[in-house]
Amino acid sequence: MTPAISFMIVVFIGLIILFSSFVTVKQGTIAVVTVFGKYRRILHPGLNLKLPLIEQIHSRISIQNRSVELEFQAVTIDQAKVYFKAMLLYSVLDQMEETIKNVAFKFVDERNLMQALIRTIEGSIRAYVATKKQADVLILRGDIVEHVKGQLDQVLESWGYHLQDLQLNDITFDDVILKSMSQVVASNNLKAAAENEGQALLITKTKAAEAEGNAIKIAAEAERQAAQLRGQGIALFREEVAKGMTAAAKEMHEADMDTSVIMFTMWTESIKHFAENSQGNVIFLDGSTDAMQKTLKEVMSLNLLHADNVKKGK
Structure with missing residues (x-):
């Protein structure tokens, strides 16, 4: 080379x-x-x-946030199956060296970590649901989440993780239980509707009775006032007639005339009034000479009595 x-x-x-x-x-x-x-x-x-x-x-x-979706079931204390769909949000606790060491070496790999995390959360929820009745599970959504967080915080921190949020997106039951729950809700709604209808009917009848009572009171008061006014009118009419007749009689007496003419005139006027305003009714009046003379004598007697009273008054 x-x-x-x-x-x-x-x-x-x-x-x-x-x-x-x-x-x-x-x-x-x-x-x-x-x-x-x-x-x-x-x-x-x-x-x-x-x-x-x-x-x-x-x-x-x-060290970013990570999420995973869960689907599992649990059994309530009254043996009802509850099906959960949840979303888990978690992350590394912090960036401290000890925390990172726990995350890196506590589990063989990410798969084992996820399996342990999911099973731990499912077990915590199942243990909590097993102490509750199926009718209470739906309203305990928030309590379930708080229970899981309280149970898992220490465990997850020892692994180097922190459970940020657990959302129970869907809680369902078997079809038979859902139907029975629907029937209970429907019956409760019918009961509430019947009670409301009864209350409304009672209020309606009460108000109608009060209105009828008030109407009767108003009508009675109006009738009383009308009768009073009619009586006052008749009294005034009679008073005015008496005044007129007294004045006419006085004038005729001063003129040395027979006051019976006044009664004769009233007699003829009455017959005329009956004829004009009878409106088909039949009124029998004795119009004979004897009847008229009898009436005039009675009137003249009243006049004499009235004249004596006037003289005595003087």
Whole structure:
């Protein structure tokens, strides 16, 4: 081998060693370096140097948020099957060296980590649901999440991870249970509707009775006032008639005329009024001479009595 070829081989090997000394770590990732299989140090994002042929990149740990979807079932205390669909959001706890060491060496690989994480969460939810009735599971969604977080925080921190969120996206039951739950809801709705209808009918009848009572009171008051006004009108009419007759009688007496003419005139006016305003009714009046004379005598007697009263008053 010529010296030129040997020099080129040495240069080539040197370049390989030189370039292998540079390591690029992507943003959101931390590289774990080992020396002959033993942990040595960590490399942060950016361009880093390592000892060529001695230090090796064991793994690259993502410190970004990761999510995984879960589907599993649980059994309630009253033996009802509950089917869950959930979304798990987790991440590396922090970027401290001890945390990264736990993440890198606690599990053989990512697959084993995910299996342990999922099974732990499923087991925690199943244990909690097993103490509850199926009717209570739907309203305990938030309580289930809080229970899982409380149970798993310490375990996950020992692995170097943190459970950020657990969302129970869907909680379902067997078809038979769903139908029975629908029937219960429907019956409760019918019961509530019947109660509301009864209350509405009671209110309607109560209001109608109050309105009828008020109407009767108003009508009675109006009738009372009308009767009072009618009575006052009749009294005023009679008072005015009496005044008119007294004045007419006085004038005729002063003129030395027979006051019976007034009664005769009223008699004829009454007959005329009955004839004009009878409206088909039949009124029997004794219009004979004897009846008229009898009436006039009675009127004249009243006049004499009235005159005596007037004189006594003087």
